[in-house]
Amino acid sequence: MDKDKTMPLIVIFVCRLMLILSHGLIWLLKMTEIYITYLYHHIRSYWLNIDSKTKACLTRIPVNLAICIGLEDSKQIDMDKIGQLICWCQTLSIQTLTIYHYCDTFPEMMNTIDGIQVQTISLKSSHQSLIESARNICQSSLPITIDRISEHLRHEGKYYRLDDPDLLICFNSDQRTLQAFPLWQIRLTEIFFLTTHRHLNKSQFLYILKRFSRCQQRFGK
Numbered sequence: 720m721d722k723d724k725t726m727p728l729i730v731i732f733v734c735r736l737m738l739i740l741s742h743g744l745i746w747l748l749k750m751t752e753i754y755i756t757y758l759y760h761h762i763r764s765y766w767l768n769i770d771s772k773t774k775a776c777l778t779r780i781p782v783n784l785a786i787c788i789g790l791e792d793s794k795q796i797d798m799d800k801i802g803q804l805i806c807w808c809q810t811l812s813i814q815t816l817t818i819y820h821y822c823d824t825f826p827e828m829m830n831t832i833d834g835i836q837v838q839t840i841s842l843k844s845s846h847q848s849l850i851e852s853a854r855n856i857c858q859s860s861l862p863i864t865i866d867r868i869s870e871h872l873r874h875e876g877k878y879y880r881l882d883d884p885d886l887l888i889c890f891n892s893d894q895r896t897l898q899a900f901p902l903w904q905i906r907l908t909e910i911f912f913l914t915t916h917r918h919l920n921k922s923q924f925l926y927i928l929k930r931f932s933r934c935q936q937r938f939g940k
């Protein structure tokens with residue numbers, strides 16, 4: 720190959736490599752940031768002090784909690800709040816927390832922080848996973864069944880990887896939309912709306928949990 724042809728290839732290769740490295744670095748920085756804010760709140764013991772009256776109301780605690788952010792007054796994530804939320808989830812023995820951000824570039828990752836599984840997902844988990852699942856299902860000769868769709872959307876993808884959330888809190892400044900949160904995962908989920916995650920406080924959080932406790936799920940019956 721002559722020099723004129725190889726040069727652009729080398730440039731493309733180097734650019735791709737830098738892109739991959741920068742994605743990895745962003746991923747690492749985000750997770751470190753979440754972990755550090757969590758530690759900060761852990762040390763300051765930002766636990767929920769739950770009085771006996773509230774405790775009596777909380778007969779049912781969500782096992783998997785999800786939050787939806789990004790369509791609020793500002794797109795900025797308040798890491799401090801996320802750290803607090805992880806501490807609160809630990810107080811209540813909530814096992815998994817899914818943080819969904821309404822944008823394509825939010826790094827998708829999963830990590831265990833002191834026993835609680837934290838997963839961050841973006842628009843890719845809803846759009847891209849639907850596209851890829853549809854493509855895989857169509858390319859195979861097996862019949863299309865609900866189980867197969869479910870399997871593709873739940874387990875095969877590299878996107879949403881935890882169990883379905885029991886409770887979803889959507890933070891949204893004006894409209895009540897689900898912000899394209901992966902829909903397959905929330906068919907049986909209780910959904911609550913609040914304006915912004917930045918001002919989330921313990922009383923609001925406990926209020927939502929109390930309402931969640933009181934919900935009766937009839938599963939379409």
Ligand SMILES: *[C@@H]1O[C@H](CO)[C@@H](O)[C@H](O)[C@H]1NC(C)=O
Pocket residue numbers: 918919920922923
């Ligand atoms: C919690 O937030 C709500 C809504 O922003 C507010 O009305 C309430 O006063 C706050 N509670 C505390 C204890 O700060």
